Amino acid sequence: MTKIELTVDGAAVSDDVEPRMLLVQYLREKLGKTGTVIGCDTSNCGACTVHLDGTSVKSCNVLAVQANGRTVTTIEGLADAAEGELHPVQESFRECHGLQCGFCTPGMIMQAVDLLAENPHPSEEEVRLGMEGNLCRCTGYHNIVKSVLHAADKTAGGVSA
Amino acid sequence: MTATQDRPAAEIGKDRRRKEDQRLITGRTRWTDNITLPGMLHLAMVRSPFAHATITSIDVDAAKASPNVVTVLTGKDFGEELGVNINAWPITPDQKAPVHSPMPADRVAFAGEVVAVVVARSAAEARDAAELVDVEYDEQPAVLGIKNALKDEVLAHPDLGTNKSALWIFDSNDAGTGSDVEAAIEEARSNGILIEREYRQQRLIPAFMEPRSVVVDPTGEQLTMWSATQIPHILRFALAATTGVPESKIRVIAPDVGGGFGGKLQTTPEEWIAWAVARRLSKPVKYTETRSESLMSAHHGRDQVQTLTLAADKDGKVTGLKVHLDADMGAYISIVGGGVPVLGAFMFNAIYKFPAYRFECQTVLTNSTWTDAYRGAGRPEATYAIERLMDELAAEVGVDPLEIRERNWITHEEFPFTTVAGLEYDTGNYEAATAKAKESFGYDALRAEQRERRERGDRVQLGIGVSTFTEMCGLAPSRVLGSLDYGAGGWEHASVRMLATGKVEIVTGASAHGQGHETAFSQIVADRLGVPFEDVEVLHGDTQISHKGLDTYGSRSLVVGGEALVKAVDKVVDKARHLAAHLLEANADDLDYSGGRFTVRGTDQGVAIQELATAAFAAHNYPEDMEPSIDAEATYDPVNFNYPHGTHLCAMEVDTETGAVKMRKYTCCDDIGTIINPLIVAGQVHGGLVQGIAQALWEEAVHDESGTLVSGSFVDYLLPTAADTISFDVVHTDDPSVCTTNTLGTKGVGEAGTIASTPAVVNAVVDAVRHLGINDIQMPCTPERVWRAIEGSRAGGATDTPSDAMPHFQEGALNQDSTEGAGQ
Secondary structure, eight states: OEEEEEEEEEEEEEEEETTTTTTHHHIIITTTTTTSOOOOOSSSTTTEEEEEEEEEEESSSSSSGGGGGGGEEGGGGSOOOTTTTOOOOHHHHHHHHHSSSSHOOOOOHHHHHHHHHSSOOOOOOHHHHTTTTTTOSSSHHHHEEEEHHHHHHOOTTTTOO | OGGGSSSSSSSSSSOOTTTHHHHHHHHHOBBGGGGTTTTTTEEEEESSSSEEEEEEEEEEEHHHHHEEEEEEEEGGGOOOOGGOOOOOSSTTTOOOOOOSSSOOOEEEETOEEEEEEEEEESSSHHHHHTTOOOOEEEOOOOOOOHHHHHHHHOOOSSGGOOOOOEEEEEEHHHSSBBBBBBHHHHHHHSSOOOOOOOOEEEOOOOOOOOOOOOEEOOOOOSEEEEHHHHHHHHHHHHHHHHHHOOOOGGEEEEEEEOOEEEETTSHHHHHHEEEEEEEETTTTTEEEEOOHHHHHSSSSSSEEEEEEEEEEESSEEEEEEEEEEEETTTTTTOTTTTTHHHHHTTTTTBBBBBBBBBEEEEEEEOOOOBBBOOTTTTTHHHHHHHHHHHHHHHHHHHHHHHHHHHHHHGGGOOSEOTTTTEEEOOOOOOOHHHHHHHHHHHHHHHHHHHHHHHHHSSSSSEEEEEEEOOOBBSOHHHHHHHHOOOSSOOOOOEEEEEEETOEEEEEOOOOOOOOOOOHHHHHHHHIIOOOOOEEEEEEEEETTTSSSSSOSSSSIIIIIOOOOOOOHHHHHHHHHHHHHHHTTOOOGEEEETTTEEETTTTSOEEEEHHHHHHHHHOOSOOOSOOOOOOEEEEOOOOOOOOEEHHHHHHEEETTTHHHHHEEEEEEEEEOOOOOOOOOHHHHHHHHHHHHHHHHHOOOOBBBBBOOBBBSSTTSSSSSOOOOGOOOEEEOOOOOOOOOOEEEEEEEETTTTTHHHHHHHHHHHHHHHGGTTTTOOOOOOOOOOHHHHHHHHHTTTTTOOOOOOOOOOOOOOOOOOOOOOOTOO
């Protein structure tokens, strides 16, 4: 067991974890952050995407111990949902019907936020390439791409995490 | 015709944002795998690496000694309480089907079949211990592939004596719906056009994003199962029917479910094993599959060889169609099983007036993953075959593919039309959908560009693909299902609870997993009942709340479940009218109902339905001849399927030097009757299109010669990404042909995109290279297959494309890349 201390969605947390524990397992099993989900075993689907120190990572591809001393933001910490707040990208996914079953959605949103932070005014092509690491089976991507472009338009100065 | 026409339609047709989304975009969802119960144990499955083997011995000692392992159980440890996985649709009385034990004790029939289950305190410990279970197998010869199975040389299940499961036949001459197809074929052979083709429907994997997961809680009076399923009601019935637990003691909950596409229309070995283990240990258990397990053992779809003969006269008027399907069921006959290809039987004649038709379907067993419904289920395969054939006929006659379709389709004046397959299409307007699609697509300009590129000999050629599809959906009239030997009906149930505070609870037997029922059903109720959209709550997916239902598949939820809702709401209004008349001291016949309010004609007196709900709750003052309630329920059984249709047009660019294909434009004009929520409809169409396009271009489940699934992860099974796809042009006819057999005039849309798009894409790819002498490319149309077809045509040879993977290096050659000019 290894002791880790990190900040998750604004809260300081500390736990003893097995060295092999993945960050996504830590988030789900130890912290109950079930908004972040697991869709594959090969880091292809991106459903588990979170931010590590402000940059998107697939949390199935990061060990929990690697997050020691760092800051993790999940879909649950992107905006203060309890206060009824939504991040502009969350808002855009709803507005543009960018989700159906919603399983890929947390990962999609986290990836889109990162994409827009890097490139606040992407073209459709840039959005498609930037979202390539996240799989969706319901939407055919049409409205996901639209959602990201809509979020970019809405926040002329760019979207920040 | 529709009662809605005299009501204000404020909500129906509005692009309401979804009620479901708030929880989904903030991560407040309840997926099955999110559920944790006190004392819960975790399961890991030990699976056979062999496609066909007898189990000699299983040594579980090391696994049992592993940290925090509670027990390890094998098939031998269970008796009848393990139950069986059922087939609900024996397509013929003499269908041969092996018994499907969730965990066989003696013999495995496909790679991935469960032979033991490890129970531990954590999922990781269960998986660790599963590695320690030592199973001795005696490997048996495995039969793989339809054509091998038909030979009956190697048997998937030796006890059955054959791999042939059932032969199902429809002949229009026998059914009295048409003439003799053999006569038509003979006539065409001498005096007309005969198109004979073999098409391959490759095996696909539904690949829903949420892996399947099941939690069973045996504590309490009712045993509860949470499952990532499309069919909680059918699951409950099957558990009761096969495991000896009374149905009344079983509660099944489908919480938030992350996609299904037919892939979660199943009763699975994993559910049955979890059920048995929880009962055995009297402890809650959870099993969540890995993606590899999902791809390997959750059912696959399609997998047919289609042998087709189309007879036509010299003008391209079709005189007969003969279809023989060989369909791979995999190792077991699944819940729908052979019913999937049989659903296609009624759709090969599509939108056309064929005088003669014969359909045969031979189902076979192989030592591969079982197959069952995948989005469209039988209808995409049928649509692919006929729409590819119509393009071939057009090429033979030398006319535009749309022209050949027009010569054969049912004109809009001819509805209702009884087809050669015996279905009655109530409405449709193929001319209008085609005209609208052509216009939006820019058909003539793209054809001109295609000609120009051909004349110029451009390296990149343009192809235009057409698919004028229809489908039968809204499963289904129960009597029809009964006549086809399906084990259940096709009705749906709904109830309306008028709460004391004025809110309205709707309970539906449909079980959404991404479709947006909570939103669309709220819109229907808001309009019909005259209450605010926000005041309607839709409950579903829990057999203790929704006690009666037949769940979600076959594009049935809106057209069957929505109509049940309409009928229940109408009963509420009738009851409320009686109460209103009593309270207003008026005659019920003098009451008008509009906007959620009863008013006494010619006065300013009135009462809102939500006030009546409160009055019924208080029950201080109500008529002697009624119960103090205005709640109601309804069970609706449709009298017919419904028949959405549309014209899909696809432009593909094909690089004739590399075989690379690129989608340039895709336009579809679907006629789906009344649209409840255009936003949700567009989403269904987009997603459906990409699944169909993916069959045409990318996806294929491949077992190697020993029966191992080599496309067993998302690294190998090619799901399209945002970068592979384009934005689509989705339009609808201005004046849709509304369905006449339900009140709202709706038709199903969940499968339409998938059914229509596959042939549109392949027709476009073939069209781009047809001038090179190519008339077919096997799916998926990978660059390699396209390149081989082009190379084959240049060599003047056949255009057959091999199914094997291209070797990386030519045999015998040390280095085939020319180094000439390198290093300069």
